[in-house]
Amino acid sequence: NAGVTQTPKFRVLKTGQSMTLLCAQDMNHEYMYWYRQDPGMGLRLIHYSVGEGTTAKGEVPDGYNVSRLKKQNFLLGLESAAPSQTSVYFCASSYLDSGLPEAFFGQGTRLTVV
Amino acid sequence: AQTVTQSQPEMSVQEAETVTLSCTYDTSESDYYLFWYKQPPSRQMILVIRQEAYKQQNATENRFSVNFQKAAKSFSLKISDSQLGDAAMYFCAYRFPGIQGAQKLVFGQGTRLTINP
Numbered sequence: 001n002a003g004v005t006q007t008p009k010f011r012v013l014k015t016g017q018s019m020t021l022l023c024a025q026d027m028n029h030e031y032m033y034w035y036r037q038d039p040g041m042g043l044r045l046i047h048y049s050v051g052e053g054t055t056a057k058g059e060v061p062d063g064y065n066v067s068r069l070k071k072q073n074f075l076l077g078l079e080s081a082a083p084s085q086t087s088v089y090f091c092a093s094s095y096l097d098s099g100l101p102e103a104f105f106g107q108g109t110r111l112t113v114v
Numbered sequence: 115a116q117t118v119t120q121s122q123p124e125m126s127v128q129e130a131e132t133v134t135l136s137c138t139y140d141t142s143e144s145d146y147y148l149f150w151y152k153q154p155p156s157r158q159m160i161l162v163i164r165q166e167a168y169k170q171q172n173a174t175e176n177r178f179s180v181n182f183q184k185a186a187k188s189f190s191l192k193i194s195d196s197q198l199g200d201a202a203m204y205f206c207a208y209r210f211p212g213i214q215g216a217q218k219l220v221f222g223q224g225t226r227l228t229i230n231p
Contacts, residue, residue, distance in 0.1 A: 033219065040123070042205060042221040058218070090159065092219070101147045101166075101209055103219055105159035 002026050006091050006106035013081045013113045021076040021109055023091030030096035032074035033058075033103065034066060036087040043090060049074055050096075081113045118208050120222035127196045128230050134181075135191045135225045137206030144168075147209040148182065148189045149219075154202040162204070165189065193227075201229045 007022045023032065030051050035043040045058030047066040055066045063085060065077045074093075078085060088110050092103040118139045127133035139148070150162040165173045165182050172180050177197075181190045193200055206222040 035221075040223060042118075042120075042223045043219075045218060045220070048218060088157065092159075094219075102149060102161050102164055108157045 004091055004093055004104050004106040006089075006109050008109060009107065010110050011112070013078075013111065015081060015083060015113060017081050018077070018079050019081065019111075020078075021089055021091075021111075023074045023076070023093075023106060025072055025074075025091075025093040025104070027093065027095075027104065028071070029093035029104075030071075031094045031103075032068065033092045033094075034064070034074065034076045035090045035092065036060065036085075037090060037108070038087050046076065046089075083113045085111065086113045087111060118206055118220050118222040120206055120225050122225045123223070124226045124228070126228040126230055127193075129198060130195055132192060132194045133196055133227065135193075135204055135206075135227065137189045137191070137222055139187050139189065139206075139208045141187065141208065141210060143210055148180075149207040149209070150178070150180070150189075150191045151205045151207060151221075152200075152202045153205065153224075159205075163191070196229050198229050198231065201227060203227070 004025045033048040034046040037043050044060050046064050049055045049068040052071045067075045088108050090108050091106040094103040146167045148165045152160045152162050163173050163175045163178050172182050177194045179192045203224045203226050205224050208220045
């Protein structure tokens with residue numbers, strides 16, 4: 001049982017380049033989230049999705065786009081990377097049913113923009 | 115907006131002793147969930163304990179327990195008999211309703227816990 005898998009684990013980008021981070025979950029979760037983690041700031045929500053074909057903005061959405069074409073996948077895109085987007089990115093997922101409310105996390109992606 | 119505050123950036127404790135990590139939150143909701151997550155150097159986010167706001171009884175998981183004070187909007191984590199493997203960054207998190215019922219998770223800034231042998 002893989003849980004939540006993020007691809008890639010590490011990436012170095014040049015300013016202005018684009019890339020897509022992939023998140024895949026095999027738990028049939030309805031909710032999926034993308035967070036970024038920066039020192040001293042905890043995890044901040046970028047975008048989230050309540051189901052296939054739906055997305056919404058979180059706390060820090062600027063410079064990012066997302067898509068959820070399939071229930072099990074949630075993609076995070078950077079169209080024109082900036083050094084301020086250097087961070088560790090986490091994907092998470094959770095059930096709609098509040099009987100099991102906790103989110104399950106991927107292992108993170110360390111992105112450096114130079 | 116809902117916020118979560120962890121006022122202790124770093125804490126340290128002697129092995130086998132007890133340590134308490136603090137967390138406060140701000141919300142106008144009456145029903146919600148609170149969590150403590152552990153992040154060791156491996157970077158993996160691990161759920162330590164969860165508390166449901168409508169339950170008055172404090173949650174307990176082995177050596178980990180919480181002191182949930184709903185009126186004061188306080189949610190502290192107590193680690194008893196600290197072990198070297200407890201060394202990690204600890205995050206307090208609050209889950210609240212968003213658009214279309216999405217249950218967004220909001221995190222505090224984290225507390226780095228060091229265990230001294």
